[in-house]
Amino acid sequence: MRAHTxxxxxxxxxxxxxxxxxxxxxRAVGASGVQEGLCLVSAMHITAGVYVNDDxxxxxxxxxxxxxxxxxxxxxxxxxxxxxxxxxxxxxxxxVGHQVVLPITKGELDLGPWQQVFYAEFDGQRRKRxxxxxIGE
Amino acid sequence: MRAHTxxxxxxxxxxxxxxxxxxxxxRAVGASGVQEGLCLVSAMHITAGVYVNDDxxxxxxxxxxxxxxxxxxxxxxxxxxxxxxxxxxxxxxxxVGHQVVLPITKGELDLGPWQQVFYAEFDGQRRKRxxxxxIGE
Amino acid sequence: MRAHTxxxxxxxxxxxxxxxxxxxxxRAVGASGVQEGLCLVSAMHITAGVYVNDDxxxxxxxxxxxxxxxxxxxxxxxxxxxxxxxxxxxxxxxxVGHQVVLPITKGELDLGPWQQVFYAEFDGQRRKRxxxxxIGE
Numbered sequence: 001m002r003a004h005t006x007x008x009x010x011x012x013x014x015x016x017x018x019x020x021x022x023x024x025x026x027r028a029v030g031a032s033g034v035q036e037g038l039c040l041v042s043a044m045h046i047t048a049g050v051y052v053n054d055d056x057x058x059x060x061x062x063x064x065x066x067x068x069x070x071x072x073x074x075x076x077x078x079x080x081x082x083x084x085x086x087x088x089x090x091x092x093x094x095x096v097g098h099q100v101v102l103p104i105t106k107g108e109l110d111l112g113p114w115q116q117v118f119y120a121e122f123d124g125q126r127r128k129r130x131x132x133x134x135i136g137e
Numbered sequence: 138m139r140a141h142t143x144x145x146x147x148x149x150x151x152x153x154x155x156x157x158x159x160x161x162x163x164r165a166v167g168a169s170g171v172q173e174g175l176c177l178v179s180a181m182h183i184t185a186g187v188y189v190n191d192d193x194x195x196x197x198x199x200x201x202x203x204x205x206x207x208x209x210x211x212x213x214x215x216x217x218x219x220x221x222x223x224x225x226x227x228x229x230x231x232x233v234g235h236q237v238v239l240p241i242t243k244g245e246l247d248l249g250p251w252q253q254v255f256y257a258e259f260d261g262q263r264r265k266r267x268x269x270x271x272i273g274e
Numbered sequence: 275m276r277a278h279t280x281x282x283x284x285x286x287x288x289x290x291x292x293x294x295x296x297x298x299x300x301r302a303v304g305a306s307g308v309q310e311g312l313c314l315v316s317a318m319h320i321t322a323g324v325y326v327n328d329d330x331x332x333x334x335x336x337x338x339x340x341x342x343x344x345x346x347x348x349x350x351x352x353x354x355x356x357x358x359x360x361x362x363x364x365x366x367x368x369x370v371g372h373q374v375v376l377p378i379t380k381g382e383l384d385l386g387p388w389q390q391v392f393y394a395e396f397d398g399q400r401r402k403r404x405x406x407x408x409i410g411e
Contacts, residue, residue, distance in 0.1 A: 001275045001410070001411045003310035003311065003410065003411065005310070005377070005379055005384070038312065040312060040375050040377055042375070042376075042377065043386075044385065044386030044387075044389065045386050045388070045389075046326070046327045046328045046386070046388050046389060070340065070344070071340060077332065077333075077336045078331075078332030078333070078335040078336050078339075079328075079330060079332040079333045079336050080332070081332050082330060082332060087332070087333065087336055090327055090328060090333050090336070090337075091336060091337065091340050093327060094325060094327065094337060094340075094369075094370060094371075095369065097371060098326060098374075099374065099375060101375055129386065131377050131384060133312065133377035133379070133384070135310070135311055135312055135409070135410060
């Protein structure tokens with residue numbers, strides 16, 4: 001069995017931003033030498049998500065709008081009694097999910113034709129990390 | 138280490154439809170020969186989900202109703218500026234999730250008594266695929 | 275390759291309750307002897323979730339409030355025609371997700387500084403199980 005670990009560093013310019021990371025993940029898969037296995041891509045923070053979907057600007061906007069509708073920025077969250085102001089970001093993390101597991105077949109990510117991997121930042125403008133953990137053979 | 142890959146083909150009669158796939162996944166586990174491991178079941182499309190829950194008709198209806206409430210078909214999505222009409226399906230994919238990871242113990246899916254695996258189609262009536270990727274020993 | 279399986283038993287005092295299980299999962303990782311690998315933590319029931327987020331009382335309250343807003347207890351669910359009264363719990367399971375996959379690096383859970391693992395019970399006051407399945411080397 002082989003195992004390989006990479007940490008991607010994210011530091012978005014906007015508080016909320018969606019960043020495509022398929023290429024970074026594919027490079028980690030290549031570096032791992034794994035031909036058949038699984039690749040976990042997981043945000044190491046609690047106010048960011050990782051998801052797979054379409055690389056389309058309109059969809060990114062629709063996704064952010066839906067999340068804002070359910071868990072709006074600046075609402076009166078209990079979490080804010082700690083002095084934090086990012087209660088919405090924690091909830092958006094739950095709704096989107098903070099991780100995906102990607103199949104590796106014949107040494108490459110085995111994704112569908114439109115599937116791309118994204119990092120969704122909900123409280124950015126600071127350094128954060130995403131772990132890419134690959135196991136297989 | 139052993140690895141095994143299967144691709145299930147889905148082609149639903151309805152635009153939106155929920156299909157139980159536990160049996161197909163269990164067959165892949167049997168074919169893999171893996172006794173202890175993990176089984177990834179992941180939609181290869183961006184308008185379909187995979188989830189684990191109860192095999193109960195009423196719940197299927199409740200799930201679709203909840204998703205329709207949050208991300209209704211035919212709303213004015215930014216994604217539709219591309220000419221597509223399935224913005225709701227992309228959002229439903231995010232809410233349900235497009236994959237699950239199932240434990241394999243003693244050669245079988247190690248699920249709870251009521252857990253069944255489902256494919257949730259949100260924009261069907263065409264051929265789609267689900268990957269089943271198994272690793273273990 | 276090594277594989278290790280643990281089953282955590284949950285029995286919450288409240289119908290809805292959030293329980294931190296990071297320590298239990300970390301103990302399973304220690305017992306597994308796995309240095310590099312993946313750790314699946316998955317509810318074996320269809321009315322409970324597993325998630326990673328902040329260990330903060332206010333956030334737990336915000337999360338339950340958001341889920342209650344989307345899928346309220348006691349609404350008129352189709353699922354209730356079976357005689358059950360927990361339709362909301364099934365939907366909350368879908369929204370939160372019933373599982374996470376945690377990376378193991380150098381023999382330990384490789385989590386971010388604020389990441390903790392939680393069991394979210396939506397229909398408790400009875401015995402339930404969570405499987406912890408670890409594979410790696």
